[in-house]
Amino acid sequence: MRWILFAKGLAISLGLTVAILVLAGFAADHWNYGATALRLTRIGSLVAILAAFGWFLLRPLLRRVPDTRLARYIEERHPEIQDRLVSAIELGQKQGEKNPLLPLLYSDALKQIRPIEPRTLFNPREPLLSGVAASCLIGSFALLQLFGPDFLHYATLKLYADWLYPQAKSIYAIEVVPGDLQLRKGSDQLISARLVGFDSPQVNFFSRYESSGKWEKSRMEPEKKSSAFGFLFLDLNEKVHYYVQAGNVRSREFTIDVRDVAQVEQVNLTYRYPGYTGLPDRKEEDTGDIAALEGTRVEVEVQTNVPARSAQLSLAGGTSIPLKKTGERTLRGTLTVTKNSSYKVQLSDPEEKDSFESVEYSITALEDQPPQVAVTKPGRDTKVTKLEEVLAEAKADDDFGLRSLELHFTVNGGQENVVNLFRGKGGATKSMSGTHTFFLEEHDLQPGDFVTYFARATDAKSRTDTDIYFLEVRPFGKEYSQAQTSGMQGAGRTDTVLSARQKEILAATFRLARDRKRFGKKEYREDLKVVADQQKKLQQEAKTLSERMIRRALTERDEDVQKLTENLQKAVEAMTPAHRYLDEEKPSQAMPPEQTALQHLMRAESVFREIQVARGNSAGGAGNQSEAQELENLFELELDQLKNQYETLQQQQNRRADAELDEARDRLKELARRQQQLNERQRQASASQSAQGGGGSPRAEQMRLQDEVQKLARQLERLSREKQNEELAQAGRRLQQAARDLQNSAQGQNAAGQNQGIQALNRMNDAQRMMDRFREGSLTNDVKRLQEQASELARQQEQIRSDLDRLSQAEGFQQG
Missing domain, CATH: 2.60.40.2450 (Beta-1,3-xylanase, CBM31 domain)
Structure with missing residues (x-):
C-alpha cells in the first residue's frame, strides 16, 4: 500500500514540479530577468515545488491508514464478505461494555478473509505506471530544456544554476561601446548602447562622477540611421562610472578614467x-x-x-x-x-x-606678383615727322621693390636699344617712373619708317613688359594733310590696310612671346597657328597686288610706282621667314622679319600717298592723272575687299570684346560686394577678438577673392590691348593693386589687415567707375562714328555726281 502511495505521490509531485518550472521560466522572461524578479521567482517556485512534494508524497506516506478504510477497501474487492470485516472493526472500536458477540464476529471475519491473497487486493502494475509517468515527466522537461525555446533554458539556468561558471550567455543584453576607457582630460566621448534580443521604448543612462556619490539618470537618444542609442559626455575632467538600463535589463558597470595628455x-x-x-x-x-x-x-x-x-x-x-x-x-x-x-x-x-x-x-x-608697368606717354601708336622730339614716359610699381625700369626700342626692326630709366638697389623702391626723349632726326628716318618701343620692369624674381607701341613717320604737315584728303576722296582710306594688318600681326607675335608662360600648351599652339595663317594670308594679298601692278605695266611708266612695287615685293619676301618661324613655334625669331615686312609695307603706302599728292597738285598732264587714277583704282580693287574683311573682323572682335567687358563689369560688382562683406566680417571679428584676446581672420576666403580679382585684372589688361584704350588699362592696373592689397590683407593682422581690405575695396570701386566711363564713351563714339559714316556716304555720293557732270561736259566739248 505504501509503495503504491509513494509511486503515485512521486508522479504527481514531478508533474507539478515541471509545471512550476515552466511557469517560473515564463515569469522570469516576462520581467526581463531583473535581479529582484529572479530572486522572487526563484523563491516562489522552490516553495511551490517543496509544497507539492510534501503534500502529494510525504503526507500520504507519513499518515496512518484507518482500519475501517482498509476494511472497506478489502470488501470493495471481495463483496462476498458481506460487511463482516467492517462490522467487526467498527464494533471493536466502540468504547463501553465488552460485547460478548465481538469474538464471534472477529472469528467469522477472519474466517472470511483468510483465503484472500494480498496480490488480489492491489494492481501490481499501478506502481509501474506511476514510475513510467514520472519518467515521462522528467524526460519532457529535459526535452524542453534541450529543444524548447531558448529563453526557457536560459531562464532555468538563471533561476537555479546562476552560480555555475562560466555563467550562461544572456539572450537579453545591452551592448555598450566603448565600455571601460581611458581618455585625455577635457575630451568628449560618445557612449552607444544596442539592445540585444529585446526592444524597449526607453533606454536610460546612469552615471556617477568620482567626486559625487549620487547616480544621475539621463535618457539616451536614438542614433540616426542606427538601432543604437547614444549619450555624449562633454569635457570630461574626472573619473566617471556608468551603466545602461532598459526595462529590467541592465548592463554591467563601466568606468571612464581621465588623465592629462599633451595637447x-x-x-x-x-x-x-x-x-x-x-x-x-x-x-x-x-x-x-x-x-x-x-x-x-x-x-x-x-x-x-x-x-x-x-x-x-x-x-x-x-x-x-x-x-x-x-x-x-x-x-x-x-x-x-x-x-x-x-x-x-x-x-x-x-x-x-x-x-x-x-x-x-x-x-x-x-606668389610674388610680377611688377606692373605702363607707358603713360604717349601711351598709344603715334604718327610723327622725322624731325620731331617725342617724349616717352613709363611708370612701374611692385609689391616688394623694383630692380629696374627700362625702355626698349628698335628702328625699322633693327637692333634693339635699351634705355635704363631706373636702376634700384636693395629692392626698396616700390614705385618708379622715368622718361626718355626720342630725337628722331638722329635716326635719319623717312616717311614710312617706324620706331617700335615697349617698357620693361623687373623685380627680384620676374619681369613685365608692356605692349609694343609704334611711332610712324609721316610726311610734313601740308603734304600729309593733302594725302589724307586725297585718300579720303579716292581710296576711302584703304591705303593703310596692309600696314595696319601687319602691325596687328607683329603686336600679336610680341604678346605671344611675352606671355608664353601664361598660355596652356594647346592654347599657345592654336594662337600661333592663327597668327601664322594671318601672316600667310596677308602675304598672298600683297603678292597679288604687286603682280597685278607689274602685269599692267604700271612700273614701266613711273619710278614711284616701281618703288611702290619693289617695297611690296620686299615685304612679301620678309613674310616668308616670319610665318615659317611662327609655324615652328619661334615667335621671338619671327618678329625681326615681321618688322621688316611692316617697314616695306609702310614705305609702299607712303609712296602711294606721294602719288596721290602729286595727282592732286597736277593742274594738267592728263597722262599723269590717268596713271595715278589707274593706280588708285587698282589699289581700291585689291584692297577694298581686304578692308571690308578687316573691318568686319574688327566689328566682330569689338562685339565680342564689348560682351566680355559687360560680363567683366558685372563680375567686378560681385567681387566688390563680397569684399565689402568680408571687410564687415573682419571688423566684427576684430572687435570680438579684442574683447576675448584672440586672433585670426578668414584668410582662405580672402585668398580666393584675391585670385579672382587678379584674373579679372589680366582680363581687363587684354581687353585694353584689344580696344587700345588707356582707361581700361588703368582699370586693370587698379585691380592689380587691389589684388596686392588683398594679399597684404591676408598676411596682416587686425587693424593692418582691415586697412588693406578697405583700400582694396576702394581700388575695385575706382576700376568699376573707369569701366563705366569707358562704356559710356564707347557708346558716344559709336553714335559719332555712325554720323561720320553717314556724312561720308553723302559726300561720296556728291563726288560721284560731280564726276558724272565733268564727264558729261568733257564729252560735249569733244563733240563740239
Missing part, C-alpha cells in the same frame, strides 16, 4: 621673409594658419598644456618636421613656404601611452 594650447608664428622683399620679421600669436610669400621661413612655436615627450609638424605631403623643446611646455620648428599645403601638430606624452594630433592648419603660398 596643443596655442600656436604662435614668426615670419622671416626673403631678403629681397625688405620686409621685417612679423609675429602672429594664437593662430596656426600660415599665409606667406613663397620662400618665407616660418618659425612655428607650439605651447602645450603639459610637457610632451616629442613633437613634430606633419605636412600634407607625408613629410614631417621635428620640433625642438625650448621650454618645459614650449616646442619650436621652422618650415619654408613653397606651395599651398597644410600641417598638423603631433605630440606624444611622457608616458608614451597616447598621442595627440591637432586640427589641420592651412599653408597658403602667396
